[in-house]
Amino acid sequence: MAMAGLYRRVLPSPPAVEFASLEGKKLFLEAIQKGTMENFYRLISYFQTQSEPAYCGLASLSMVLNALAINPGRKWKGPWRWFDESMLDCCESLETVKSKGISFGKLVSLAHCAGAKVEAFRTNHSNIDEFRKYVMRCSSSDDCHVISSYDRSVLKQTGTGHFSPVGGYHADKDMALILDVARFKYPPHWVPLNILWDAMSNVDESTGQRRGFMLISRPHREPGQLYTLSCKHESWVGVAKYLMDDVPLLLKLEDLKNVQEVLSVVFMSLPSNFEDFIKWVAEVRRREDVGQTLSTEEKARLAVKEEVLRQVQEIRLFKHVSKLLLSSKNSCCRNLTSGREEDLPDIASSVCCHGAQILSGNSASPLVYCCQETCVKCLKANGDKPVKVVCGTVVNGGSEERVDMLVPSSQMNLSCCCAGSINHIGLHPASNDVLTALLLALPQKTWSGIKDVKILKEIYSLVCTASLPTLLQEEVLHLRRQLHLLKRCQENRIEEDLGEPLS
DSSP, X not given: OOOOOOOOOOOOTTTOEETXXXXXXXXXXXXXXXXXXXXXXXXXXXXXXXXXXXXXXXXXXXXXXXXXXXXXXXXXXXXXXXXXXXXXXXXXXXXXXXXXXXXXXXXHHHHXXXXXXXXXXXXXXXXXXXXXXXXXXXXXOSSEEEEEEEEGGGGTOSSSEEEEEXXXXXXXXXXXXXXXXXXXXXXXXXEEHXXXXXXXXXXXTTTTXXXXXXXXXXXXXXXXXXXXXXXXXXXXXXXXHIIIIIHHHHHHHSOOOSHHHHHHHHXXXXXXXXXXXXXXXXXXXXXXXXXXXXXXXXXXXXXHHHHHHHXXXXXXXXXXXXXXXXXXXXXXXXXXXXXXXXXXXXXXXXXXXXXXXXXXXXXXXXXXXXXXXXXXXXXXXXTOOOEEEEEEEEEETTEEEEEEEEEOOSOSOOOOOSSSOOOOTTSSOOHHHHHHHHHHHSOGGGGTTOSOHHHHHHHHHHHOXXXXXXXXXXXXXXXXXXXXXXXXXXXXXXXTOOSOOOO
């Protein structure tokens, strides 16, 4: 027997006033005249309906991130970089969110992970006057937005916990405009601010914590351009624990005599799957979409990656790491790639398979994708220096996809061909680059247990972020913030600690 289902709900009024009603339109026009609808235009341009009944938090966040024009640094579908609910899964799996929703603390953490600047408050750590001040501040500009976490039942609506952005404010009536992302249920509506505050003050039974609100704005610095930490692989907990907890203890126990011995201690017990933890942010594109040329945007992004890579390879710490990796005595380093040309096909095969999956919008496991062949080529146009490209042919069932991976290079003099090997170190981010970046990202206190004062002083000079070039410094600080966020997650402190991760 077919079920009729539900077609929307009648918005309980009062306390709410439907945005499209005569009274709602009047409130809108009056608020425009008072200058407290400035955030509305950006938000309405990217207004979306949550794609799952429990995706209100993800829909609200992706809507705000797109309104702030924060670059996700990875593709959504086709050639487009765009925040979508399906991309917001670093703190909680999408399957879990689909069945249970997401908590306030985890949504805050997701916003941090996405590269936004976040200020978050539970109602027991704020008051209605502060909330009003923040709503007015964001409604009077288009560079910050408020997401409210509230209990629908207080507004006489069906359901309980819900997230939605605040799209404006009427000062005289003291009302906020809720751009409800569950548009299949309720339309956008005005609500009295004091009632919205009461709705945010209810306790979320899943966490035992009050609900609240968060201010989201553009970061002072862009997210990682070349490296990022990943919690997609189940091994991330062990790697994060090793780096943040075990390494400081190991350094205290050993009587270390030089920098090489310090690095050996760190790398000797490094989990074998650490490469699933720190990732190279690759530039992947579908060949049919772009042909044999590079867009201005692609050139600019590749240039930034190359500059970060060059800056990594010019610091003294990189030279110490490279020396250790080249030493045959260090069995812990034997499986790590050096950045030589012969490593590219293996790396590209994996990257092209994953890239094909993303570009096609297919949520299937990347294991069903098989890269039949890879080929190293060069693209050269308009007198620009050659750009190294690894071309891959990826097969998924009966379909075939041709994918390109753009390779950042730290050197100018490259010889490119479709076959053969180039004995050249530093062609692309590899273990020596990655490990250098990871060492720089470790908290300063990591090294404080080294007993020899002279060695400790030298290590501090090698890992000091203050003296790094700007691009590399921003890259390292981004990784450090990610480490602190993952540490919170590992220790189940996501709900208690809402502050900006340390950098």
